[in-house]
Amino acid sequence: MSELAAVLAHIDANMDAALERLFAVIRIKSISTDPAYKAECQANAEWHVADLKAIGFDAAVRPTPGHPMVVAHDRSTPGKSALFYGHYDVQPVDPLELWDRDPFEPTIQTLPCGTKVITGRGSADDKGQLMTFIEACRAWKAVTGKLPIPVSILLEGEEESGGVNLPGFLQANADELRADIGLICDTNMWDAETPAITTMLRGLCGEEVIIHAADRDLHSGFYGSAAANPNRVLARILADLHDADGRVTLDGFYDGVPELDPGLRAQWETLGFTAEAFLGAVGLSIPAGEKGYSALEQTWSRPTAEINGMGGGYQGEGFKTVIPSIASAKVSFRLVFDQDPHKVRAAFRKHVMDRLPADCRAEFIEHGSGQAIRFPTDDPAFLKAREALSDEWPKPAVFIGGGGSIPVTHQLKQSLGMDVILAGFGLEDDRIHSPNEKYNLVSFQKGIHSWARILDALSR
Amino acid sequence: MSELAAVLAHIDANMDAALERLFAVIRIKSISTDPAYKAECQANAEWHVADLKAIGFDAAVRPTPGHPMVVAHDRSTPGKSALFYGHYDVQPVDPLELWDRDPFEPTIQTLPCGTKVITGRGSADDKGQLMTFIEACRAWKAVTGKLPIPVSILLEGEEESGGVNLPGFLQANADELRADIGLICDTNMWDAETPAITTMLRGLCGEEVIIHAADRDLHSGFYGSAAANPNRVLARILADLHDADGRVTLDGFYDGVPELDPGLRAQWETLGFTAEAFLGAVGLSIPAGEKGYSALEQTWSRPTAEINGMGGGYQGEGFKTVIPSIASAKVSFRLVFDQDPHKVRAAFRKHVMDRLPADCRAEFIEHGSGQAIRFPTDDPAFLKAREALSDEWPKPAVFIGGGGSIPVTHQLKQSLGMDVILAGFGLEDDRIHSPNEKYNLVSFQKGIHSWARILDALSR
Known part of the structure; x- marks a missing residue:
C-alpha cells in the first residue's frame, strides 16, 4: 500500500472524529460583521490554534485591530512550500425564522434524494471547506509522521465583513507567510461529480x-x-x-x-451550463443581467x-x-x-x-x-492539482471562472507574489449566506481525500 | 358675568386638573398599528368612557372587529346638534432613541424661547386636541349644569392604522350618530396667533x-x-x-x-406663507414637488x-x-x-x-x-365658528386648506350627510408622527376656550 493509499484509508476510518471536530467549530457563533459576536470570533481562533497544535503545527492566535488571525506552520519537510488560507468567520443568520433548525447546532440530515448533508451556518462557507484541508494534514501526520511538503496555514476572521485587516497583516508578515503556491478551499465544484479549480474570480x-x-x-x-x-x-x-x-x-x-477570449468562451460552452437549470434551482428563469451575454458569462466574465x-x-x-x-x-x-x-x-x-x-x-x-483575478492554467502546480482532483472524483477536474470575490487571492498575488490554487467542494445548492446552509457529507469526505492527494502531487 | 365668561374663568381656574387628565391618557400606549398594544387601546377607550360618564354623558365602549370605538351622548339641551369626532390612538414611537424623554411619560417643558409645551406621543395628535373639546364640555356642565347644544362624541381607535372599521361603524349606527354639524379637532392653526378652520383636505x-x-x-x-x-x-x-x-x-x-380657483389662490397668496420658512423649519430649502406650483399649492391643492x-x-x-x-x-x-x-x-x-x-x-x-374633501365656507355654522375663534385668539380666524387626510370627514359627509368644522390648535412644529411630539400649553388652554366659545356660538 502506498503512503497515499494508507492516508486515504486512515481518513475513511476516522470520519466520525473529523465530523465531531467540524461540529464543534460550527457551534461557535463567529459572525464577524456583528460586534455582539466578538468574543465568539476570538474563541473560534483559539479553537483552531489548539487543534493545529494537536496535529503538530507551530500555531498561534495573532491579534489584529479587528478579529484575530490564526497562523500555523509545519515546515519540517523539505520541498516547495504551500500557504493554505481559510476563514473561520461566518455570515449573519437572519432571518432566523427561515431556518429549519438551529444554525449553530449542526446535524447530519438525509435529504429525500438520499444525499447526506451537514447542516448549519458555516457548514460549507468556510468551516466545512477549511477543515477538509486541516483533516488531510492531520491524516498525513498520523500515518507518516510528516507532511508531504512544507505547509503554512492562515485563517482569517473577517472575510465576511470586509477583511480590512488582511492586507496589512499580509504585508507586515510577508516573509513569514510567503510560500511557493497558495491553496484556498472556499469555492464550488462544477457539479456534484466534477471537481473544479477556479482560475478567474470577479x-x-x-x-x-x-x-x-x-x-x-x-x-x-x-x-x-x-x-x-x-x-x-x-x-x-x-x-x-x-x-x-x-x-x-x-x-x-x-x-x-474586454470581451471574453473566444477560446475560453468556447470551452465554457462545452460545460453544459444552462440558465434554466442555474436559475430554476432558485425559483427564477430569466437571466436578469446584460443583454447579449449568457447567464454564465454574466456571472463569470461580466x-x-x-x-x-x-x-x-x-x-x-x-x-x-x-x-x-x-x-x-x-x-x-x-x-x-x-x-x-x-x-x-x-x-x-x-x-x-x-x-x-x-x-x-x-x-x-x-x-x-x-480587483478581479486570473491565474495561469499552464503552470505545473495547477496541472498537478487538476490531475489529483481527477483521480478522486467520478469526472475529470475542469478550470472554471467564478462570480464571487475572494479578495485574499488578489492580496496574495500583490503582496506575496503568489499564485493560488482555488479548489473547493461546495455545491450551488449549499445555500451559503442563506438560511439552511449545508455541506454535503461527500464533499467533506472526498474533500479531505482531495487535499491529501494534492499535497502528495505537489511533493513530486 | 355672562355664562360664557363664567365658563372661561372656570376653565382657567381648573387647568391643573385638566392637565392631570391629559397626562393620564398620554400614559396609555395606544399604538393602534402594532398588535402588541391591543390591550392598551382597549384601556384607553375605557378611560374615556369613565371620564365622559363623570361629566354626565351616556357613554359606552363599542366593540368593532379591531380596536373599539367610544360613543357618548348628552342631548338634554334642545337645539341644533353636533357630533364631535376624535381619535385616541397614536403613531408608533420608533426610532425611540431619537426621543429626548419617554414618549409615554408626559411632562411640561419650557423651550428656550419661553414657550411652555406638553411633551409625549399623542400630546398633539390627537389626545391633546380631543381633550380640548371634552374639557370645554366639562366646564359648561360644571358651571351651568348643561351643554349649550345637544352633543354626541365619537372617539376612534384606528385613525393611525387605516381606520378600516370606521365606515361600517358609521353606517351601522347612522341614526344614532347623525347630527346637524360635525366638529373635529385634529388640524393646525395657521400660525401661533391665527386660528384656522380647514375647509379643504387631501x-x-x-x-x-x-x-x-x-x-x-x-x-x-x-x-x-x-x-x-x-x-x-x-x-x-x-x-x-x-x-x-x-x-x-x-x-x-x-x-x-382642476387648476385651483384663481380667487382661492389669491386668498392663499395673502397668507404670507413662504417655502423658506416652511421647509427651513425642518432643515430643507427647496420645494421638491411639481414644478410650476408653490409649496403651499403642492401641499394643499396638488x-x-x-x-x-x-x-x-x-x-x-x-x-x-x-x-x-x-x-x-x-x-x-x-x-x-x-x-x-x-x-x-x-x-x-x-x-x-x-x-x-x-x-x-x-x-x-x-x-x-x-377621497379629498371641501366644505361650504358660506354656511352659517362655519361663519359662527370662525367668529368664535376670532374672539379667542390674537388674530382673526382664516379658512385654509390642509395637506393631510382625515378620512372620517369624507365618511361623515357620505354616510351621515354632515358638514364638518375642522378646527384644531396644533402647530407646524408639533412633530406629530415624529420623535419629541409636543403640544403647546397655550394650544391646550385656549383650545378649551375656543370650543367653549364655539358651543356657545352654535347655540345662538
Whole structure:
C-alpha cells in the first residue's frame, strides 16, 4: 500500500472524529460583521490554534485591530512550500425564522434524494471547506509522521465583513507567510461529480450610501411633495444604476473590461451550463443581467452592480404616513479583468452626487474592495492539482471562472507574489449566506481525500 | 358675568386638573398599528368612557372587529346638534432613541424661547386636541349644569392604522350618530396667533407592495446579475413614480384635478406663507414637488406620491453580499378634488405590473383610502365658528386648506350627510408622527376656550 493509499484509508476510518471536530467549530457563533459576536470570533481562533497544535503545527492566535488571525506552520519537510488560507468567520443568520433548525447546532440530515448533508451556518462557507484541508494534514501526520511538503496555514476572521485587516497583516508578515503556491478551499465544484479549480474570480467594490434630507421624520400629509423624500431620492439613484439593457451606467465602468477570449468562451460552452437549470434551482428563469451575454458569462466574465440592502422610513407592520429623515443602501459591484475598484467607487459617488437635491446630503461608507483575478492554467502546480482532483472524483477536474470575490487571492498575488490554487467542494445548492446552509457529507469526505492527494502531487 | 365668561374663568381656574387628565391618557400606549398594544387601546377607550360618564354623558365602549370605538351622548339641551369626532390612538414611537424623554411619560417643558409645551406621543395628535373639546364640555356642565347644544362624541381607535372599521361603524349606527354639524379637532392653526378652520383636505390612498424574486436569499457573487434582484426591480418601480418635473406618472392620475380657483389662490397668496420658512423649519430649502406650483399649492391643492417606507436585503451593521428574496415598499398618494382613490390604487398596481420581470411576483396590501374633501365656507355654522375663534385668539380666524387626510370627514359627509368644522390648535412644529411630539400649553388652554366659545356660538 502506498503512503497515499494508507492516508486515504486512515481518513475513511476516522470520519466520525473529523465530523465531531467540524461540529464543534460550527457551534461557535463567529459572525464577524456583528460586534455582539466578538468574543465568539476570538474563541473560534483559539479553537483552531489548539487543534493545529494537536496535529503538530507551530500555531498561534495573532491579534489584529479587528478579529484575530490564526497562523500555523509545519515546515519540517523539505520541498516547495504551500500557504493554505481559510476563514473561520461566518455570515449573519437572519432571518432566523427561515431556518429549519438551529444554525449553530449542526446535524447530519438525509435529504429525500438520499444525499447526506451537514447542516448549519458555516457548514460549507468556510468551516466545512477549511477543515477538509486541516483533516488531510492531520491524516498525513498520523500515518507518516510528516507532511508531504512544507505547509503554512492562515485563517482569517473577517472575510465576511470586509477583511480590512488582511492586507496589512499580509504585508507586515510577508516573509513569514510567503510560500511557493497558495491553496484556498472556499469555492464550488462544477457539479456534484466534477471537481473544479477556479482560475478567474470577479473582484468586488462594496459601498454604503446614506441620504440625509429633513432633520427629522415628517408627516407626509403636511409635508408630502414639498419636502424632499430621501426614499424617492435613493430610488432614483439606485434605478439609474442600470440602463434598459441591463448595463451599468457609471462613468467609465467598462474601462478595462474586454470581451471574453473566444477560446475560453468556447470551452465554457462545452460545460453544459444552462440558465434554466442555474436559475430554476432558485425559483427564477430569466437571466436578469446584460443583454447579449449568457447567464454564465454574466456571472463569470461580466461586471455587475447589485443592491444588497436598502431601507428607509417605516418598515414595520401596518402603515405610517411618514417622510423619513434618512434612507440608505448597501451596493456592491462585481468586477472583472482590469477594472479598478477605486475608480468604480469614485464613479458611484459621482453618480450619487449628480442626483442629489441641493438641500440633501450624502454620506458614504466604504466596505472593502478587491480587483478581479486570473491565474495561469499552464503552470505545473495547477496541472498537478487538476490531475489529483481527477483521480478522486467520478469526472475529470475542469478550470472554471467564478462570480464571487475572494479578495485574499488578489492580496496574495500583490503582496506575496503568489499564485493560488482555488479548489473547493461546495455545491450551488449549499445555500451559503442563506438560511439552511449545508455541506454535503461527500464533499467533506472526498474533500479531505482531495487535499491529501494534492499535497502528495505537489511533493513530486 | 355672562355664562360664557363664567365658563372661561372656570376653565382657567381648573387647568391643573385638566392637565392631570391629559397626562393620564398620554400614559396609555395606544399604538393602534402594532398588535402588541391591543390591550392598551382597549384601556384607553375605557378611560374615556369613565371620564365622559363623570361629566354626565351616556357613554359606552363599542366593540368593532379591531380596536373599539367610544360613543357618548348628552342631548338634554334642545337645539341644533353636533357630533364631535376624535381619535385616541397614536403613531408608533420608533426610532425611540431619537426621543429626548419617554414618549409615554408626559411632562411640561419650557423651550428656550419661553414657550411652555406638553411633551409625549399623542400630546398633539390627537389626545391633546380631543381633550380640548371634552374639557370645554366639562366646564359648561360644571358651571351651568348643561351643554349649550345637544352633543354626541365619537372617539376612534384606528385613525393611525387605516381606520378600516370606521365606515361600517358609521353606517351601522347612522341614526344614532347623525347630527346637524360635525366638529373635529385634529388640524393646525395657521400660525401661533391665527386660528384656522380647514375647509379643504387631501384624500389618501395607502398601498404596500412586496416584490418576490428567488425562493431564497442568494449570494450576490454566485448569482449577481443573472438572478433578478427585487431591490433593483423595486427601485425602478419607485423611481418611475415621478417624472423629471415632479409629476406623478400613473395613468389617469390627474383625472379630476382642476387648476385651483384663481380667487382661492389669491386668498392663499395673502397668507404670507413662504417655502423658506416652511421647509427651513425642518432643515430643507427647496420645494421638491411639481414644478410650476408653490409649496403651499403642492401641499394643499396638488396630489402627490410618497414612499413612506421601503426595504429589502441586509440593513444591519456591516455588509452582506446578498441578493434578497423579497423587497417591499409602503406608498401613499395624497389626493385632491375629485380623484378616485380606487382608480389611483388600480393605476399603481398596473404601474408595478408593467415593470415586473416575468419570473418575479408582486403582492399588494391595501392600507386605507379616502377621497379629498371641501366644505361650504358660506354656511352659517362655519361663519359662527370662525367668529368664535376670532374672539379667542390674537388674530382673526382664516379658512385654509390642509395637506393631510382625515378620512372620517369624507365618511361623515357620505354616510351621515354632515358638514364638518375642522378646527384644531396644533402647530407646524408639533412633530406629530415624529420623535419629541409636543403640544403647546397655550394650544391646550385656549383650545378649551375656543370650543367653549364655539358651543356657545352654535347655540345662538
